[in-house]
Amino acid sequence: xxxxxxxxxxDFIFIGKDIEELDFYNLVIVLGNNFYEETAxxxxxxxxxxxxxxxxxxxxxxxxxxxxxxxxxxEAEIIYQNFLKYNLNIPCLLExxxxxxxxxxxxxxxxxKDINIxxxxxxxxxxxxxxxxxxCAYNLDYPIEKLDIVGVERDxxxxxxxxxxxxxxxxxxxxxxxxxxxxxxxxxL
Numbered sequence: 001x002x003x004x005x006x007x008x009x010x011d012f013i014f015i016g017k018d019i020e021e022l023d024f025y026n027l028v029i030v031l032g033n034n035f036y037e038e039t040a041x042x043x044x045x046x047x048x049x050x051x052x053x054x055x056x057x058x059x060x061x062x063x064x065x066x067x068x069x070x071x072x073x074x075e076a077e078i079i080y081q082n083f084l085k086y087n088l089n090i091p092c093l094l095e096x097x098x099x100x101x102x103x104x105x106x107x108x109x110x111x112x113k114d115i116n117i118x119x120x121x122x123x124x125x126x127x128x129x130x131x132x133x134x135x136c137a138y139n140l141d142y143p144i145e146k147l148d149i150v151g152v153e154r155d156x157x158x159x160x161x162x163x164x165x166x167x168x169x170x171x172x173x174x175x176x177x178x179x180x181x182x183x184x185x186x187x188x189l
Contacts, residue, residue: 006162013171014158016130016151022051023148027118031104031125031133032062032075038152040082042124046150047088051122054090059111061095061104101129101136102186109140120146127151127158128170132178135187 028046033039046052060083062075071078074096083092093111098104105123109115121142125133130149138144161167181187 001162001168009171009175010158010161013131013174014127014151014161015134016125016127016149019045019049019051019150022046022049022122022150023120024050025052025120025122025148026056027112027115027121028052028056028058029105029108029121029123030058030060030062030076030079031101031123031129032060032079032098033126033129033152034075035126035152035154036075036078036082038154039079039124040085042150042152043079043083043090044086044088046122047086047090052090056090057112057118058090058092059095059108060092061098061108063097063099101125101133102140105133105137105140105142116143118143118146120148123147123149124152125149127153128156128161128174132174132181132187135178135182135189139186139188 030039030043052058060076060079064071064074076094076096080092080094095107095111098107123133123137130151134149137147156167156170161171178187
């Protein structure tokens with residue numbers, strides 16, 4: 001793959017901000033995922049670096065995914081249990097029915113009377129899914145001008161996705177998903 005192609009794909013897919021670039025957020029929506037500990041650590045860092053506090057609304061969303069279907073708890077519950085280990089006294093709302101990105105964002109709206117009252121909104125999701133999450137939020141009429149994303153990473157990052165066949169395949173599959181969901185009308189540029 002040529003360097004300019006790698007750069008363009010990286011810039012399109014991996015749009016999450018680093019913690020230093022983030023503002024203060026009074027609404028955080030965590031999209032369910034199987035990076036339980038990493039996601040809880042990300043939430044802890046948001047508190048540690050004063051990006052959220054007790055006045056912030058945090059919604060952790062996610063039903064049982066294909067990787068935790070044998071567990072009794074939902075993704076939201078597992079992430080929350082890992083977050084509790086940090087003893088930060090930050091209240092969280094758990095949305096335990098969403099099975100995909102669209103549902104994470106749609107079902108989280110049930111906990112919010114008026115999304116427009118929030119000054120800054122942060123989505124927390126896998127780094128690889130950041131573009132799709134943003135496009136889905138836009139399609140669901142989230143106020144995009146108030147929205148930022150922070151990515152949770154484990155194996156596939158903006159710095160290494162192009163270095164091995166498995167990671168390349170995952171990123172290219174994500175591009176294909178974005179195309180498919182955009183054609184279907186679930187995502188908006």
